[in-house]
Amino acid sequence: MNMGKNLTKSIPLIAGNWKMNMLSAGAKQLAGAVVKGAERLHSEIVLCPPSPLLGEVRTCLEHSKVALGAQDCHFQNEGAFTGDTSPALLKDIGCTYTIVGHSERRAYHQEDDTLIAKKAAAAHAVGLSTILCIGETEKERSDGKTLHVIASQLEKAIPASTTVKNCVLAYEPVWAIGTGKVAGIADIAEVHAFIAAKLPRLSGIRILYGGSVKAANAKEILATPHVNGVLVGGASLKAEEFLGIAEAAE
Numbered sequence: 419m420n421m422g423k424n425l426t427k428s429i430p431l432i433a434g435n436w437k438m439n440m441l442s443a444g445a446k447q448l449a450g451a452v453v454k455g456a457e458r459l460h461s462e463i464v465l466c467p468p469s470p471l472l473g474e475v476r477t478c479l480e481h482s483k484v485a486l487g488a489q490d491c492h493f494q495n496e497g498a499f500t501g502d503t504s505p506a507l508l509k510d511i512g513c514t515y516t517i518v519g520h521s522e523r524r525a526y527h528q529e530d531d532t533l534i535a536k537k538a539a540a541a542h543a544v545g546l547s548t549i550l551c552i553g554e555t556e557k558e559r560s561d562g563k564t565l566h567v568i569a570s571q572l573e574k575a576i577p578a579s580t581t582v583k584n585c586v587l588a589y590e591p592v593w594a595i596g597t598g599k600v601a602g603i604a605d606i607a608e609v610h611a612f613i614a615a616k617l618p619r620l621s622g623i624r625i626l627y628g629g630s631v632k633a634a635n636a637k638e639i640l641a642t643p644h645v646n647g648v649l650v651g652g653a654s655l656k657a658e659e660f661l662g663i664a665e666a667a668e
Protein backbone atom coordinates (compact mmCIF):
# COMPACT_ATOMS: atom_id res chain seq x y z
CA MET A 419 0.00 0.00 0.00
CA ASN A 420 1.17 3.51 -0.73
CA MET A 421 2.21 5.01 2.58
CA GLY A 422 3.21 8.32 1.06
CA LYS A 423 2.11 11.82 1.93
CA ASN A 424 -1.32 11.57 0.32
CA LEU A 425 -2.32 8.66 2.45
CA THR A 426 -5.97 9.65 2.79
CA LYS A 427 -6.39 9.99 -0.93
CA SER A 428 -4.64 6.77 -1.75
CA ILE A 429 -6.30 4.39 0.68
CA PRO A 430 -7.87 1.88 -1.70
CA LEU A 431 -11.62 1.44 -1.68
CA ILE A 432 -12.85 -2.12 -2.04
CA ALA A 433 -16.59 -2.01 -2.76
CA GLY A 434 -18.88 -5.02 -2.97
CA ASN A 435 -21.98 -4.58 -5.12
CA TRP A 436 -24.29 -7.45 -4.27
CA LYS A 437 -26.75 -6.41 -7.00
CA MET A 438 -30.10 -8.30 -6.76
CA ASN A 439 -28.66 -11.20 -4.80
CA MET A 440 -28.94 -12.55 -1.27
CA LEU A 441 -31.76 -13.22 1.18
CA SER A 442 -31.61 -12.00 4.76
CA ALA A 443 -29.93 -15.02 6.37
CA GLY A 444 -27.18 -15.18 3.74
CA ALA A 445 -26.68 -11.43 3.88
CA LYS A 446 -26.09 -11.52 7.64
CA GLN A 447 -23.63 -14.37 7.26
CA LEU A 448 -21.73 -12.68 4.46
CA ALA A 449 -21.60 -9.28 6.15
CA GLY A 450 -20.50 -10.88 9.42
CA ALA A 451 -17.69 -12.75 7.69
CA VAL A 452 -16.52 -9.61 5.88
CA VAL A 453 -16.53 -7.64 9.15
CA LYS A 454 -14.38 -10.29 10.79
CA GLY A 455 -11.93 -10.52 7.89
CA ALA A 456 -11.71 -6.75 7.54
CA GLU A 457 -10.34 -6.28 11.05
CA ARG A 458 -6.80 -6.94 9.86
CA LEU A 459 -7.05 -4.95 6.62
CA HIS A 460 -6.11 -1.34 5.92
CA SER A 461 -8.28 -0.62 2.90
CA GLU A 462 -11.64 1.08 3.10
CA ILE A 463 -14.35 -1.52 2.58
CA VAL A 464 -17.98 -0.89 1.66
CA LEU A 465 -20.84 -3.32 1.13
CA CYS A 466 -23.78 -2.40 -1.12
CA PRO A 467 -26.64 -4.85 -0.50
CA PRO A 468 -30.10 -4.63 -2.08
CA SER A 469 -32.18 -1.83 -0.43
CA PRO A 470 -34.47 -4.05 1.67
CA LEU A 471 -31.38 -5.58 3.31
CA LEU A 472 -29.67 -2.30 4.17
CA GLY A 473 -31.04 -2.18 7.74
CA GLU A 474 -30.11 -5.75 8.47
CA VAL A 475 -26.62 -5.39 7.04
CA ARG A 476 -26.15 -2.11 8.90
CA THR A 477 -26.71 -3.96 12.17
CA CYS A 478 -23.98 -6.44 11.20
CA LEU A 479 -21.58 -3.60 10.37
CA GLU A 480 -22.07 -1.65 13.60
CA HIS A 481 -18.80 -0.89 15.41
CA SER A 482 -16.85 -2.30 12.46
CA LYS A 483 -14.67 -0.58 9.88
CA VAL A 484 -16.89 -1.75 7.03
CA ALA A 485 -19.13 0.93 5.56
CA LEU A 486 -22.64 0.61 4.17
CA GLY A 487 -23.61 1.69 0.66
CA ALA A 488 -26.73 1.61 -1.50
CA GLN A 489 -26.84 0.56 -5.14
CA ASP A 490 -28.82 3.57 -6.39
CA CYS A 491 -30.88 6.51 -5.17
CA HIS A 492 -33.54 8.90 -6.43
CA PHE A 493 -32.76 12.57 -7.07
CA GLN A 494 -35.54 13.79 -4.76
CA ASN A 495 -35.66 13.38 -1.00
CA GLU A 496 -39.37 12.63 -0.82
CA GLY A 497 -42.47 12.44 -2.93
CA ALA A 498 -44.68 10.23 -5.07
CA PHE A 499 -41.98 8.01 -6.59
CA THR A 500 -43.20 4.46 -6.10
CA GLY A 501 -40.43 1.96 -5.63
CA ASP A 502 -37.64 4.52 -5.35
CA THR A 503 -35.40 5.31 -2.38
CA SER A 504 -34.38 8.81 -1.39
CA PRO A 505 -30.83 9.86 -0.56
CA ALA A 506 -32.12 11.34 2.72
CA LEU A 507 -33.47 7.95 3.80
CA LEU A 508 -30.26 6.18 2.80
CA LYS A 509 -28.29 8.63 4.91
CA ASP A 510 -30.79 8.30 7.77
CA ILE A 511 -30.47 4.51 7.93
CA GLY A 512 -26.70 4.59 8.04
CA CYS A 513 -25.36 4.55 4.48
CA THR A 514 -22.23 6.52 3.77
CA TYR A 515 -22.08 5.65 0.06
CA THR A 516 -24.40 5.13 -2.84
CA ILE A 517 -23.56 3.83 -6.28
CA VAL A 518 -24.98 5.94 -9.12
CA GLY A 519 -24.86 5.38 -12.86
CA HIS A 520 -24.17 1.66 -12.81
CA SER A 521 -24.32 0.29 -16.34
CA GLU A 522 -27.17 -2.03 -15.34
CA ARG A 523 -29.22 1.03 -14.29
CA ARG A 524 -28.25 2.72 -17.56
CA ALA A 525 -29.21 -0.34 -19.63
CA TYR A 526 -32.32 -1.64 -17.85
CA HIS A 527 -33.76 1.61 -16.49
CA GLN A 528 -32.74 3.94 -19.31
CA GLU A 529 -30.71 6.18 -17.01
CA ASP A 530 -28.66 8.79 -18.82
CA ASP A 531 -25.81 11.01 -17.72
CA THR A 532 -28.11 13.97 -16.96
CA LEU A 533 -30.20 11.89 -14.56
CA ILE A 534 -27.08 10.39 -13.01
CA ALA A 535 -25.70 13.88 -12.34
CA LYS A 536 -28.98 14.82 -10.61
CA LYS A 537 -28.85 11.69 -8.46
CA ALA A 538 -25.22 12.31 -7.52
CA ALA A 539 -25.93 15.96 -6.62
CA ALA A 540 -28.87 14.89 -4.44
CA ALA A 541 -26.70 12.31 -2.70
CA HIS A 542 -23.94 14.86 -2.08
CA ALA A 543 -26.49 17.34 -0.70
CA VAL A 544 -27.40 14.98 2.16
CA GLY A 545 -23.80 14.03 2.85
CA LEU A 546 -23.60 10.73 1.02
CA SER A 547 -20.53 9.87 -1.02
CA THR A 548 -21.10 8.56 -4.50
CA ILE A 549 -19.49 5.72 -6.42
CA LEU A 550 -20.18 7.11 -9.88
CA CYS A 551 -19.87 4.55 -12.67
CA ILE A 552 -18.78 5.14 -16.24
CA GLY A 553 -17.63 2.82 -19.00
CA GLU A 554 -17.95 1.93 -22.65
CA THR A 555 -19.88 -0.90 -24.32
CA GLU A 556 -18.18 -3.59 -26.39
CA LYS A 557 -19.35 -1.93 -29.62
CA GLU A 558 -18.04 1.47 -28.53
CA ARG A 559 -14.66 -0.09 -27.77
CA SER A 560 -14.46 -1.99 -31.05
CA ASP A 561 -15.43 1.21 -32.90
CA GLY A 562 -12.48 2.97 -31.25
CA LYS A 563 -14.76 5.31 -29.32
CA THR A 564 -13.78 4.39 -25.75
CA LEU A 565 -12.07 7.62 -24.75
CA HIS A 566 -14.68 9.72 -26.51
CA VAL A 567 -17.47 7.95 -24.56
CA ILE A 568 -15.59 8.30 -21.27
CA ALA A 569 -14.96 12.01 -21.88
CA SER A 570 -18.63 12.61 -22.61
CA GLN A 571 -19.75 10.69 -19.49
CA LEU A 572 -17.30 12.64 -17.32
CA GLU A 573 -18.54 15.90 -18.72
CA LYS A 574 -22.25 15.18 -18.27
CA ALA A 575 -22.58 12.81 -15.29
CA ILE A 576 -20.38 14.58 -12.74
CA PRO A 577 -22.31 17.38 -10.99
CA ALA A 578 -20.74 20.60 -9.71
CA SER A 579 -21.23 19.34 -6.13
CA THR A 580 -18.54 16.70 -6.69
CA THR A 581 -15.37 16.88 -4.65
CA VAL A 582 -12.42 14.58 -4.12
CA LYS A 583 -13.96 13.66 -0.76
CA ASN A 584 -17.57 12.96 -1.69
CA CYS A 585 -17.08 11.00 -4.89
CA VAL A 586 -15.22 7.97 -6.15
CA LEU A 587 -15.35 7.18 -9.85
CA ALA A 588 -15.64 3.61 -11.07
CA TYR A 589 -14.44 2.73 -14.56
CA GLU A 590 -16.41 -0.34 -15.55
CA PRO A 591 -16.18 -1.43 -19.18
CA VAL A 592 -19.71 -2.77 -19.77
CA TRP A 593 -18.40 -5.81 -21.66
CA ALA A 594 -16.29 -6.83 -18.66
CA ILE A 595 -19.14 -6.84 -16.13
CA GLY A 596 -20.19 -10.31 -15.07
CA THR A 597 -18.61 -11.84 -18.16
CA GLY A 598 -15.30 -13.10 -16.79
CA LYS A 599 -13.60 -10.93 -19.46
CA VAL A 600 -11.30 -8.53 -17.62
CA ALA A 601 -10.00 -5.48 -19.43
CA GLY A 602 -6.28 -5.72 -20.24
CA ILE A 603 -3.98 -3.98 -17.81
CA ALA A 604 -2.78 -1.61 -20.56
CA ASP A 605 -6.38 -0.67 -21.37
CA ILE A 606 -7.20 -0.09 -17.70
CA ALA A 607 -4.06 2.03 -17.31
CA GLU A 608 -4.92 4.06 -20.42
CA VAL A 609 -8.50 4.85 -19.37
CA HIS A 610 -7.62 5.58 -15.73
CA ALA A 611 -4.82 7.96 -16.75
CA PHE A 612 -7.20 9.60 -19.22
CA ILE A 613 -9.85 10.11 -16.51
CA ALA A 614 -7.31 11.54 -14.06
CA ALA A 615 -6.00 13.95 -16.71
CA LYS A 616 -9.51 15.04 -17.70
CA LEU A 617 -10.40 16.18 -14.19
CA PRO A 618 -7.84 18.75 -13.03
CA ARG A 619 -10.39 20.24 -10.61
CA LEU A 620 -10.75 16.83 -8.98
CA SER A 621 -7.07 16.01 -8.83
CA GLY A 622 -6.53 13.01 -6.56
CA ILE A 623 -10.09 11.67 -6.86
CA ARG A 624 -10.09 7.90 -6.40
CA ILE A 625 -10.80 5.88 -9.53
CA LEU A 626 -11.91 2.28 -9.08
CA TYR A 627 -11.85 -0.43 -11.72
CA GLY A 628 -14.80 -2.79 -12.01
CA GLY A 629 -15.58 -5.76 -14.25
CA SER A 630 -14.88 -9.42 -13.39
CA VAL A 631 -12.47 -8.60 -10.58
CA LYS A 632 -11.60 -11.64 -8.48
CA ALA A 633 -8.96 -12.58 -5.92
CA ALA A 634 -6.75 -14.07 -8.64
CA ASN A 635 -6.53 -10.90 -10.76
CA ALA A 636 -6.93 -8.19 -8.11
CA LYS A 637 -3.26 -7.70 -7.28
CA GLU A 638 -2.28 -6.85 -10.85
CA ILE A 639 -5.29 -4.57 -11.32
CA LEU A 640 -4.74 -2.77 -8.01
CA ALA A 641 -1.07 -2.23 -8.87
CA THR A 642 -2.00 -0.35 -12.07
CA PRO A 643 -1.29 3.40 -11.98
CA HIS A 644 -4.37 5.52 -11.15
CA VAL A 645 -6.32 2.47 -9.93
CA ASN A 646 -7.38 3.30 -6.36
CA GLY A 647 -9.63 0.39 -5.62
CA VAL A 648 -12.16 -1.95 -7.19
CA LEU A 649 -15.91 -2.30 -7.52
CA VAL A 650 -16.73 -5.98 -7.27
CA GLY A 651 -19.97 -7.71 -8.29
CA GLY A 652 -20.07 -11.50 -8.48
CA ALA A 653 -16.93 -12.07 -6.42
CA SER A 654 -18.34 -9.98 -3.54
CA LEU A 655 -20.96 -12.65 -2.83
CA LYS A 656 -18.40 -15.01 -1.29
CA ALA A 657 -16.63 -13.71 1.81
CA GLU A 658 -13.39 -15.55 1.13
CA GLU A 659 -13.15 -14.32 -2.44
CA PHE A 660 -14.06 -10.73 -1.54
CA LEU A 661 -11.59 -10.68 1.35
CA GLY A 662 -8.98 -12.16 -0.99
CA ILE A 663 -9.49 -9.12 -3.23
CA ALA A 664 -9.15 -6.77 -0.26
CA GLU A 665 -5.97 -8.62 0.82
CA ALA A 666 -4.52 -7.94 -2.62
CA ALA A 667 -4.70 -4.22 -1.87
CA GLU A 668 -2.51 -4.52 1.26
Ligand code: PGA
Nearest residue numbers: 595596629630650651652
Ligand atom coordinates in the same frame (compact mmCIF):
# COMPACT_ATOMS: atom_id res chain seq x y z
P1 PGA B 1 -18.72 -8.13 -11.75
O1 PGA B 1 -19.60 -6.80 -11.60
O2 PGA B 1 -17.60 -8.04 -10.74
O3 PGA B 1 -19.68 -9.25 -11.48
O4 PGA B 1 -18.19 -8.14 -13.14
C1 PGA B 1 -18.98 -5.56 -11.34
C2 PGA B 1 -20.02 -4.48 -11.22
O5 PGA B 1 -21.03 -4.54 -11.95
O6 PGA B 1 -19.88 -3.55 -10.43
